[in-house]
Amino acid sequence: MSEAISKEAFQALIDRAGLTLTPPQFDELRIAYGYLQAMRERVRKPRGYDAEPAHIFKPAER
Amino acid sequence: MDPTLLTIADAAKLISKKKLSPVELVSACIAKTEKLEPTLNAYVTFTPDLALKAAKVAESEVMAGKVRSPMHGIPVGLKDIYDTAGTRTTGHSRLLKDRIPTEDAFTVAKLRESGAVITGKLGTFEFAIGGPSFDILSPPARNPWDPTRMTGGSSSGSGAAVAAGMVLGATGSDTGGSIRSPSSLCGLAGIKPTYGLLSRRGILPLSQTLDHAGPMCWTVEDAAIMLQGMAGYDALDPAAANVVVKDYTGQIGASVKGKTIGIIRHFYEEDHVAAPSVVAAMETAIDVFKSLGCIVKEITLPPLMDFAATGLIIMSSEAFSIHEKDLQATPELYGEIGRDRIMMGGLLTGGDYVQAMRQRRELCVAVADAMLGVDCLFTASSPFPAPEIDKVPKWLMYQKPSITMPFNVTGQPAMTVCAGYEEGSGLPLAFQLVGNAFDEPTLFQLGAAYEAVTSWRSVRPSLA
Numbered sequence: 001m002s003e004a005i006s007k008e009a010f011q012a013l014i015d016r017a018g019l020t021l022t023p024p025q026f027d028e029l030r031i032a033y034g035y036l037q038a039m040r041e042r043v044r045k046p047r048g049y050d051a052e053p054a055h056i057f058k059p060a061e062r
Numbered sequence: 063m064d065p066t067l068l069t070i071a072d073a074a075k076l077i078s079k080k081k082l083s084p085v086e087l088v089s090a091c092i093a094k095t096e097k098l099e100p101t102l103n104a105y106v107t108f109t110p111d112l113a114l115k116a117a118k119v120a121e122s123e124v125m126a127g128k129v130r131s132p133m134h135g136i137p138v139g140l141k142d143i144y145d146t147a148g149t150r151t152t153g154h155s156r157l158l159k160d161r162i163p164t165e166d167a168f169t170v171a172k173l174r175e176s177g178a179v180i181t182g183k184l185g186t187f188e189f190a191i192g193g194p195s196f197d198i199l200s201p202p203a204r205n206p207w208d209p210t211r212m213t214g215g216s217s218s219g220s221g222a223a224v225a226a227g228m229v230l231g232a233t234g235s236d237t238g239g240s241i242r243s244p245s246s247l248c249g250l251a252g253i254k255p256t257y258g259l260l261s262r263r264g265i266l267p268l269s270q271t272l273d274h275a276g277p278m279c280w281t282v283e284d285a286a287i288m289l290q291g292m293a294g295y296d297a298l299d300p301a302a303a304n305v306v307v308k309d310y311t312g313q314i315g316a317s318v319k320g321k322t323i324g325i326i327r328h329f330y331e332e333d334h335v336a337a338p339s340v341v342a343a344m345e346t347a348i349d350v351f352k353s354l355g356c357i358v359k360e361i362t363l364p365p366l367m368d369f370a371a372t373g374l375i376i377m378s379s380e381a382f383s384i385h386e387k388d389l390q391a392t393p394e395l396y397g398e399i400g401r402d403r404i405m406m407g408g409l410l411t412g413g414d415y416v417q418a419m420r421q422r423r424e425l426c427v428a429v430a431d432a433m434l435g436v437d438c439l440f441t442a443s444s445p446f447p448a449p450e451i452d453k454v455p456k457w458l459m460y461q462k463p464s465i466t467m468p469f470n471v472t473g474q475p476a477m478t479v480c481a482g483y484e485e486g487s488g489l490p491l492a493f494q495l496v497g498n499a500f501d502e503p504t505l506f507q508l509g510a511a512y513e514a515v516t517s518w519r520s521v522r523p524s525l526a
Contacts, residue, residue, distance in 0.1 A: 017382075017408030018390045029402060035460035036378075036406055042371035043417040053419030054426065055271060 066227035070284040074132035084135025084292030087429040088117035108182040114267035136519035142183035143266035167264025176291035185219030192400020205521040209446035214247035216240035220246035239466025246444035257473030258303030261296035269380035282509035286310035313507035315448030319355030330442035333366035370463035375495040382407025439496040450506040
């Protein structure tokens with residue numbers, strides 16, 4: 001699990017998402033955010049410009 | 063004979079021969095539900111009157127010689143995220159407690175066309191993610207093998223209802239394992255078919271690119287029969303694959319000698335270390351396949367956590383996009399677990415989502431490469447038997463990688479098959495068979511061959 005995000009930085013994320021948390025919920029989600037951070041790092045690997053995402057679509061099929 | 067404990071295959075034979083009446087069968091399931099529901103909480107909305115009415119129609123058609131399919135007259139429950147015209151569909155959430163759709167989900171309409179009798183709406187983790195929860199529309203489903211245990215989720219009521227014989231089949235949905243987890247913990251056969259095979263239209267979404275519909279039944283053959291009743295191209299589902307619907311029961315009974323099975327051992331022995339009882343059951347199951355003449359080969363895939371991270375970031379992002387307004391305006395209407403899990407998606411960025419989607423493509427290629435030369439993959443389904451219902455960590459799926467999520471990420475068909483029962487607790491254990499895209503028939507062939515030479519299907523929970 002990654003290092004805990006600061007309260008200020010976490011509050012900024014909550015504000016950006018437009019959410020309102022109770023104080024206990026804020027504390028719990030701030031801790032749980034560490035798990036999410038680890039996953040964010042896990043999907044970041046060295047990739048070239050040509051690394052396409054899985055949801056590229058063909059216009060004729062839409 | 064207790065008709066509620068018949069397989070769909072056997073009940074269908076009796077119905078077609080007019081030796082079992084749909085009304086008799088549905089009435090027995092209703093009586094069993096009335097007896098067990100106070101303990102198991104399988105239903106959100108039970109509709110016995112509608113079921114009896116449909117059973118009477120089915121009976122008159124059968125008596126007139128018009129048997130629509132093997133699903134004709136078979137009692138089936140629907141996870142309460144499948145829309146039903148005139149019957150509320152709530153997602154097991156207070157947010158939608160009075161929501162009454164005007165149309166059936168595409169797959170529900172297909173089941174009705176096949177002659178299935180809908181008995182009502184089954185419990186789910188709230189919006190297919192939040193549970194087991196005690197603070198939502200009604201209490202969570204309990205496991206018929208031991209009601210102090212959870213059923214797994216999110217198709218929790220479906221797991222309980224089928225295992226207990228309240229219905230002979232149920233629909234589930236699977237975004238990260240929500241068909242396969244309750245099928246594992248309740249001792250069922252449940253399949254997440256290939257992405258795009260079954261329509262998602264009219265099913266409350268959790269994550270549009272990972273959501274799959276599918277059947278949950280007592281046996282593999284029943285799952286094949288029920289999948290046949292749900293399949294068909296839906297031009298109004300943008301993800302629907304315009305493919306020929308195969309004969310899902312046609313290969314059942316054929317020899318599996320020479321089939322090659324790739325064993326993904328590191329998923330349950332290293333990446334998410336499973337309980338010793340699960341590891342032992344996997345070895346026994348592999349030996350059974352060898353005894354059937356299958357060729358077994360070790361396969362290494364990318365680490366399970368790569369799949370879990372990819373799937374969870376995609377799921378969380380897509381789920382938040384669906385629930386954003388309601389979470390901002392009325393968070394108090396959600397249960398705590400569902401609310402908090404979905405809120406996590408709001409903390410991700412567009413960059414996170416696209417990186418996960420890039421990794422998804424890489425993982426799909428890696429698994430496709432690993433499948434060259436094998437007919438299917440084999441791994442554990444759940445790393446543990448059913449835990450106590452009030453001791454499930456809220457953030458478990460973030461802490462320990464799910465063994466089912468990889469095949470939501472790749473979209474391949476994946477089926478859970480009961481692999482026996484844990485010594486002492488008697489709780490079910492299970493493995494997964496994973497196929498190439500649209501090759502569900504091979505999974506049914508192998509799963510049914512396994513069931514035919516093991517005795518697990520003759521054991522029912524005491525609450526059945």
